[in-house]
Amino acid sequence: MEKDEAHASVESSPPPHSNGDHYHGSHGDHGAETELQRLLSTRHVTMIALGSSIGMGLWLGSGTSLASGGPAGIFLGYILAGSMIWSVAHSIGEMAVMYPLPSAFVQWTGKFVCPSAAFALGWAYWFSYAITIANELQAASTVLHFWTDKVPIAAWITIFWLVIVAVNVFGVNVFGEVEVICSSIKFGWIFVVIISLIVTSAGGAPGHGPIGFRYWKHDPFINGFKGFLSVMPTCIFAMSGGENSGLVAAETANPRKSVPRAVGSIWLRLSLFYLLGALMITINVDPTNPNIFGGTGTNASPFVIAYREAGLPPLAHIMNAVIFVSVISTGSISAYGGSRTLMGLAHLGMAPRNFTKADKSGRPWWGLVFTLVLGGGLAYLNVGASAADVFTWLSNLTSLFTLFGWGMICLSHIRFRHAWKQQGRSASELPWKSWTYPYAAWWGLIWCIFLIGVEFYLSVWPLGKKPSAKGFFANYVSVIVVLVCYLGARVYYRGPWWVDTRTIDLDASRRFYVNADVEKAKKKGFFYMVFC
Known part of the structure; x- marks a missing residue:
């Protein structure tokens, strides 16, 4: 099947009427042809889309969200972020x-x-990838305290950082296989989590009797509406990375087949991983438990706490092991995304030209080294500070960068469709057409703008703390960085505030597809279409 994929699409030269000039001849090319190798198949793209956003935000960060927003707050937060x-x-x-x-x-x-806007987004997203590497590494050292506190934090960070380096150094094919394995483990384990925590909540475990929805009845919204708003940064951070299927398309044999399949099954992943996963936590873990991450005790994952208090220590140990798989997976994806973002910036003339280089195996060494060194370096902030405080700070920074990125993706889609229509083209000519346009694109864009405003409110008037200039800049510096990058680029590039949609070359840098009868997906069963 994968051999058919490799021959199902080709990237050909634009039609004769295309001038290939995206920025009207002044800002470099968009890198339709790069030194990357198309070694990823539909299986890789689907599993990367499946597992890329399942990391510390869900397994660990849901603890701080539960404590600050309550059971109803975190559940509604994941519903909104999921939409x-x-x-x-x-x-x-x-x-x-x-x-x-x-x-x-x-x-x-x-x-x-x-x-x-591209300049600001590119550098913001690259920094976000580096921050995510740091957050995964420092959170891993926190989780290890469940087993031992004899090993220095810096040692754990170094060990897992080297593992992430190794996954990316061995090439994109090795990266793809590692992600398939990690995503399969995480995906399989979530079924165990959901079923087992339903049983423990119903009183089927030796550690305690029935719990039901006790915590929902007691205080569903801790700290009121402000508490609900405070969970949003962690929910956004938890789901950041789900957009990485767009990045791997450049190294995919047949995007027309693999990308829609990854997009089409996202609803089930969201409901399984985040909505049901969050629900299980809210009915099994007391939001006031001092051992929950962000509390005064052991700072454990709420999933680990649920198993430990249910008298199921083997499941608690397995849960911790799955969390480490998540570290390797999410950290390696972030290194992958950061290196490819730098490559794209370089193709646009917005980063040093060396970042366009890749070796014969498709490894963009310059981008990888730059991303891995910064991400690993930031992780050592945890050595001299509170793990929960560092995690929350880095999560807030990542959430703001993510909101900016999601908003620009939705805006780009709206502008793309506007240009397509304005130049007299029909939506039926698109290689793949989303049935959600324009409502979903506008929904995502509006909520991104609103939540950036919410983060401003929480930075000025933080939950449970006194307002301070230090706290504001620590939590909202991401927006300041984006604005500085954008305004600096405006001074450099000048020109109009918007690209004129009437002059956009819609055929430059696009992929043209042939052999439609080969690439047309065969009719498969429901399970295959969702998970394969």
């Missing part, structure tokens, strides 16, 4: 099939919005 990433995924689907580029979001923004 946003679902909207973003559909926007990505249309554009990734048409324009599978190495730094997809950045290059789409430059093509359909403006070069200044």
